[in-house]
Amino acid sequence: MVSFEIGCNFIFILKKSFTLKYFKSLCLVVFLGVFQSVSARSANRLLVISFDGFRWDYIHKANNLTSFHRMINDGGWAIHGIKNTFLTKTLPNHFTIATGLYEESHGVVGNVMYDPAFKETFHGWLDKDARDSKWWDNGGEPIWVTNQRQDTQHRSGVLAWPGGLAIVKGILAYKTESAFDGLTMKERAKKMIKWFKDDYPINLGLYYENEPDETGHAFGPDSKEVLSKIYQLDNLLGDILYDLEDNKLLETTNIIVTSDHGMTPTPVKNDTLKINLDDYISLNSYNITSKNPVAGIFPASKELEDEIFQNLSRIPHAHVYRKKDIPPEYHYTNNRRIPAIILEPEEHYWISYNGSAGVNGEHGYNNSLTSMHPFFIAMGPDFKPGAKVDTFDNVDIYPLMCKLLQLKPAPNNGSLEIVSKLLVNRDSSGSSTFGVYILILLLIGLVGGIFGVAVCQAHREHRRRRLAVSSFSLPHSFRYSKSDRMPLMTNSSDDDFNDES
Incomplete structure (x- = not known):
């Protein structure tokens, strides 16, 4: 897209005479195009x-x-x-x-x-x-x-x-x-x-x-x-x-x-891996969210929290935590949705309550x-x-x-x-910087070449017009003074070449 825009601007500028004004515009367009193409590598x-x-x-x-x-x-x-x-x-x-x-x-x-x-x-x-x-x-x-x-x-x-x-x-x-x-x-x-x-x-x-x-x-x-x-x-x-x-x-x-x-x-057929909550706490004393394998326990009332915690603490092959005591490396404490008590079984052990069944593979x-x-x-x-x-x-x-x-x-x-x-190393301070230098040199060469071509074209046009004037059909005996000479170029062209705006 950048290349297309640069091309369009080239055509527009070349259709004009190569005045300093348009030469500046050309430099700006090309420089911005190169800068954008180098600095804005699009993401894949x-x-x-x-x-x-x-x-x-x-x-x-x-x-x-x-x-x-x-x-x-x-x-x-x-x-x-x-x-x-x-x-x-x-x-x-x-x-x-x-x-x-x-x-x-x-x-x-x-x-x-x-x-x-x-x-x-x-x-x-x-x-x-x-x-x-x-x-x-x-x-x-x-x-x-x-x-x-x-x-x-x-x-x-x-x-x-x-x-x-x-x-x-x-x-x-x-x-x-x-x-x-x-x-x-x-x-x-x-x-x-x-x-x-x-x-x-x-x-x-x-x-x-x-x-x-x-x-x-x-x-x-x-x-x-x-x-x-x-x-x-x-x-x-x-x-x-x-x-x-x-x-x-x-x-x-x-x-x-x-x-x-x-x-x-x-393995659900191995009863030794099953932890039955009904053996430790009554079903109407708590609400449960996640249960396999970690159980999230919300006591039915604040008064029951200590009792439930103590009863769950008797379960072998499991760790029980109050919310405030969950180890910090778990990053599982500071949110209102985290249960008041969590029961974390050791690997392979799983939790059942109110007759809930297990599965042969588990995570959590x-x-x-x-x-x-x-x-x-x-x-x-x-x-x-x-x-x-x-x-x-x-x-x-x-x-x-x-x-x-x-x-x-x-x-x-x-x-x-x-x-x-x-990841691939795309450090802009290394090879990318070298690439920028190369592109800048190419830019200088490009602009210099274009300007040189423009100057040559202007010089040829200047000579062509001068020859056209000298071959103008006049009587041999006619002589004119300096004040009678025709200008080599029109005033408007002369203004263009000296326009510094």
Whole structure:
């Protein structure tokens, strides 16, 4: 676009005589064009994909995962996955990825949570709560909002990503799609690619799939069913990469593939792993929000809090905390939605109450457990091929996305210290500065050449007119004085050449 504008101005100026006035204009136009082309490298597109419950080591469980390994070879990855936030649940961690905030800061503290100010319970997988801003608009700024707030030409597309259906800070993503759209995996992937190709295309897409989480819950993380699902997701990722390539989008699109949490075995047939709350506290003495595996307990009255705490403290293979005593490294204290008491079982143990059943695989445990950690791989024009880091926190993904999109991050808990090692070094003080010098020299040469051509043309025109005058048909005997001489150029032309305005 800049080159086209410069070309148009060249034509306009050249059609005029090369006066100093227009020469100055030419220099200004060319300089601004070069400056803009050097200093305003446009950001590449960004596609973020989340495969729910994809544990960090799943890619080592299967052979010939061509698409995942292609991304690792052509881009960067976290060798031991990334550390998510406590609770290691789906909605809280997806909103953490989107905002770069701990759960106590962005306010989505569980898939199910009670807000004492609203006196209401949030069920995140219900469509009405997924769209209700009061549950999501609590100070955090999702990346799709940041993207549209800072550039009117930016458009975000959010497909099934938790929080993406709600208006936050007065902004809704340009394109949205519910998690319960009834589409197949391939149909969703096609829709996301279509959004990048529309007449008014998105430059940022966030895409969520609920596998292999559902399969892991049903059969356990070490099952053949989960292995089969991993191959299916590898094929899906391959389709996405090929579609981007076919539509000539791949070379200008950064792709991040990650997850919200891992999964650990909780075999329901093993009764020794079951913690039955009914054996310790009466059902009518409390309300419960999250229960698998961490239980969030709201005592029915303030007077019952001490009694409930003491009774829960007797449970083996579990830790019980009052809200004020939750360890600070959990970052799970400073929010009104966090329960008065939480009961945190050790890994593999699970909670039942009022006869509730368990599943064969579970997540939600302490985020220090490696079994809870998700994976992270990325590729694209801004990622170094073969780059790798050991691990990092998932709050770091938000500032990473902002850097890729050339946005100023909203306040967040993340850092670029580790993730920047995965990126191509585009230090403006090095090779970019050298490039600027080269372009300036080219600019000087270009303008000098144009000016030289213009001077030569003006000199030839001057000679042509003088010859035309000298060959004018006059009687041989006619003689004229200096005062009778015709001017070589008209007054208007002379004014043009001496115009300093």
